[in-house]
Amino acid sequence: MNNARFPISLHILTLLAKEDGALLSSDYIAGSININPVLVRKEISNLRNHGMVESKEGKNGGATLAKPAAAILLSDVYHAVQQTSLLGNSRNHPNPDCPVGKQINQHLDELYKDIEGALLRKLEGVTLADFANKF
Amino acid sequence: MNNARFPISLHILTLLAKEDGALLSSDYIAGSININPVLVRKEISNLRNHGMVESKEGKNGGATLAKPAAAILLSDVYHAVQQTSLLGNSRNHPNPDCPVGKQINQHLDELYKDIEGALLRKLEGVTLADFANKF
């Protein structure tokens, strides 16, 4: 994964976990991560769609956790931001006339599913509360 | 990971494993993957630096495995191409005046090391021969 969505989402969630209950504005959060507030609002929108965050519009609005930090697994965060396959895919279609080219994507997918499973088992073992308590 | 270096390298190695001993040209390999031959030569150069491939210049030249496919682990391939951290890092420095911002990278690194370990244990369990035998 080359983009920063996982660390950004985890950073947001960690801030929310530390400020238990208080509403944090996208400007404040963006200042901690040092990115643009619009990106923060986009990620919050995504986390909200995945049930981890709720937010309030208008003056004094902001975001807060939608459930206890102990009930959010890092695997939930992974699923919320994951878009590309773990170890990458060629964007061109391999040659269907080549015995290897014809089947490589299928075998890569199986391999990826396998190693992603191992990764997920690790992430399932850590809650947001565990992570936030390190700070 | 967003670039295609892992699947490209694995595709190259699989072709070489299937053609046990024969020299394959970068043009032939590029035709199977459907990418530019110069990219293939670059990846082969990298795999050669990591002791997995050897190649011969000049007419009728090409590449071949430097050791038996059973002696190449997929974790070797991962190490050879891995450049960015598994789940990404924000490229901006987080705010050092924020308690979370100040420590987030350190804690992310620990987490990444942990899950990368799980991933590597999976990849260590598969040899190139195992993978190529599926075709």
Place this chain on the structure above:
DNA sequence: TCATTCTGTAATTCTATTTATTACAGTACA
């Protein structure tokens, strides 16, 4: 009521990264 301060989201621009292409020197072979 209405100015203020937020969110939500779309559209655009800017920048970085990735891939493709061009070019060519050097090597091996027949």
Place this chain on the structure above:
DNA sequence: TGTACTGTAATAAATAGAATTACAGAATGA
């Protein structure tokens, strides 16, 4: 000695990521 390769640098094109601008709409409270 021409041909068919590799190796590598340089550049260009394409794609993806992030920042910015813009603005409608919601909640607040003076």
